[in-house]
Amino acid sequence: GEDVEQSLFLSVREGDSSVINCTYTDSSSTYLYWYKQEPGAGLQLLTYIFSNMDMKQDQRLTVLLNKKDKHLSLRIADTQTGDSAIYFCATRGSASKIIFGSGTRLSIRP
């Protein structure tokens, strides 16, 4: 079945870059997403990429997509304390259902 996997934790120093990785199984995924969940809140869409693209940049965020390896990554440049959150990778396949990964908890060290 469809599956999306991420590592559960990432710790980076303030000011460094964070790279969160994700792998997925559904090769028919049309859109791939990164959602952010802050404590006690619902998820919010951070960015997305269409499957015919391999890179998308939006200010401090860079999304890389390797369709051959079914690998998606999110890079956050100059990581700040406000970036502390859980980041969910998600894919949208042919059934128009979005499958979420387990989430990566990003913590920032001073």
Next chain:
Amino acid sequence: DTAVSQTPKYLVTQMGNDKSIKCEQNLGHDTMYWYKQDSKKFLKIMFSYNNKELIINETVPNRFSPKSPDKAHLNLHINSLELGDSAVYFCASSLVHSGTYNEQFFGPGTRLTVL
């Protein structure tokens, strides 16, 4: 002006009780969803309705019954609550078009604790 709202925010109840969670969206979206997030933060889709019609029904016990009285509302009724039902339940909505990215907007969540 909340886009997707849920009530209640917290729900503490005894095993065996029946409870409902309500969700409303004022975004004009045609599709609504219920997700369950467990204590490890894993997020699983439970149901989805498009224009009041059930389109996604994952492997969820029959004790869970969604109801969509109109496009703006999707309620979740749970019968005979069990300890394992304790979780945060998120409602979400989106405007589903093929060829667009279909952002889902999430509510703030309902934390259900079954004692």
